[in-house]
Amino acid sequence: DxxxxxxxxxxxxxxxxxxxxxxxxSQGISTSIHWYQQKSNESPRLLIKYASxxxxxxxxxxxxSGSGTDFTLSINRVESEDFSVYYCQQSYSLPLTFGSGxxxxxx
Amino acid sequence: EVQVLESGGGLVQPGNSLKLSCATSGFTxxxxxxxxxxxxxxxxxxxxxxxxAKSNNYATDYTESVKGxxxxxxxxxKSSIYLQMNNLKEEDTAIYYCAWVGAWGQGASVxxxx
Numbered sequence: 001d002x003x004x005x006x007x008x009x010x011x012x013x014x015x016x017x018x019x020x021x022x023x024x025x026s027q028g029i030s031t032s033i034h035w036y037q038q039k040s041n042e043s044p045r046l047l048i049k050y051a052s053x054x055x056x057x058x059x060x061x062x063x064x065s066g067s068g069t070d071f072t073l074s075i076n077r078v079e080s081e082d083f084s085v086y087y088c089q090q091s092y093s094l095p096l097t098f099g100s101g102x103x104x105x106x107x
Numbered sequence: 108e109v110q111v112l113e114s115g116g117g118l119v120q121p122g123n124s125l126k127l128s129c130a131t132s133g134f135t136x137x138x139x140x141x142x143x144x145x146x147x148x149x150x151x152x153x154x155x156x157x158x159x160a161k162s163n164n165y166a167t168d169y170t171e172s173v174k175g176x177x178x179x180x181x182x183x184x185k186s187s188i189y190l191q192m193n194n195l196k197e198e199d200t201a202i203y204y205c206a207w208v209g210a211w212g213q214g215a216s217v218x219x220x221x
Contacts, residue, residue, distance in 0.1 A: 089152075101152075
């Protein structure tokens with residue numbers, strides 16, 4: 001199984017700061033990585049697909065990059081509504097797997 | 108607008124069965140590959156099952172821990188998928204989500220406890 005390691009587990013930031021969240025795969029997965037945001041008591045929402053492809057309706061401050069084993073989700077100027085948990089998921093091979101998440105919290 | 112709505116969750120005893128349903132709208136269901144995921148109480152996310160479209164012979168795949176116990180199926184005439192869960196175990200306790208691509212439902216809570 002492909003293991004996805006997200007870091008850091010928790011990121012404390014001030015609104016207006018820009019941040020980068022990391023997701024590292026245990027083997028090369030091309031660009032088959034997707035990023036989700038999950039707010040409390042809500043279902044995950046897709047932010048970025050295939051490493052860097054934008055999703056309709058998602059604010060442009062969210063962007064993704066990377067290929068192979070190292071991937072990054074960037075948030076330009078974090079807003080109050082962005083404080084939540086972020087997960088990466090790979091669709092390169094079965095079983096589909098998720099990272100353990102990065103919690104973005106207010107400093 | 109894409110809509111995905113799960114139903115059928117509940118509290119069951121270990122060894123019993125439960126069937127989840129997922130009704131969808133807003134996209135071409137007949138060609139869609141559909142998924143079930145679950146989120147455990149500690150918030151870990153896990154893929155459960157996948158069913159492909161008719162053109163792929165409705166092929167199915169499962170995560171190892173549910174093989175032989177869970178069955179995913181679909182009814183294209185109703186734009187719906189199902190998850191038949193048999194011989195449930197306490198470790199199956201989770202919120203179960205139905206999904207198409209990046210569109211997830213609100214989830215159905217399944218609790219397995221005596």
